[in-house]
Amino acid sequence: MIVVNYLASAALFCLGLYTVLTRRNMIKMVMGLSLMESSTYVLFISMAYRSGSTAPVLVDPPKGRSPEQLAAGNVADPVLQNFCLTAIVIGVAVTAVFLSVVVRIAQHRRTLDADRVRELRG
């Protein structure tokens, strides 16, 4: 429960959204999407952290602690950390797909400006 980390995650998300909405360079828009993904990583890891906890590597309990104390909250939550790991791997794959689409558009239309690609304009 770290409120400052939640606020920083929200600020990072808003920064990425601002980039996607206001920039016209398509590579900058993909960078904004990457920033929004980073905000989800911060949110997951901050939700997994408990006050004074250590990494959830459970070979042995830390010195002077019993396994029951570990279940009572002396390690971070490993489930949310695994969500974050999955999100990182999916994020890089999705960014690669976005970048390949941007490169295809740039080679076909000879521009990186999103306002000059008007075929799908609604």
Added chain:
Amino acid sequence: MTVFWLMDYLLLALTLGCAVLVVRLRNLSGAVMALSAVGAFLSLLFVVLGAPDDAHSEIVVGSIALPVLYLVAIGKARAEVRDTGDLAERERR
């Protein structure tokens, strides 16, 4: 505990500062380098918050692989490629 809060605030501030640099920099290569710095500071933050496995994958992916992808994409977008119209795509004039 106070060392923990110091590291937490410092790394959050550095991450947000580099994210602002990503948005504000006009130079695309500079923005990519700022994105790489965001990944590096984020992985240090994960170490502080007790997630070393996530820090490992974040520093491999977010700080090395992702900037390489962006730089390759920028280079290919700027390269002169003759569009031979494969997939039967035609430029409408």
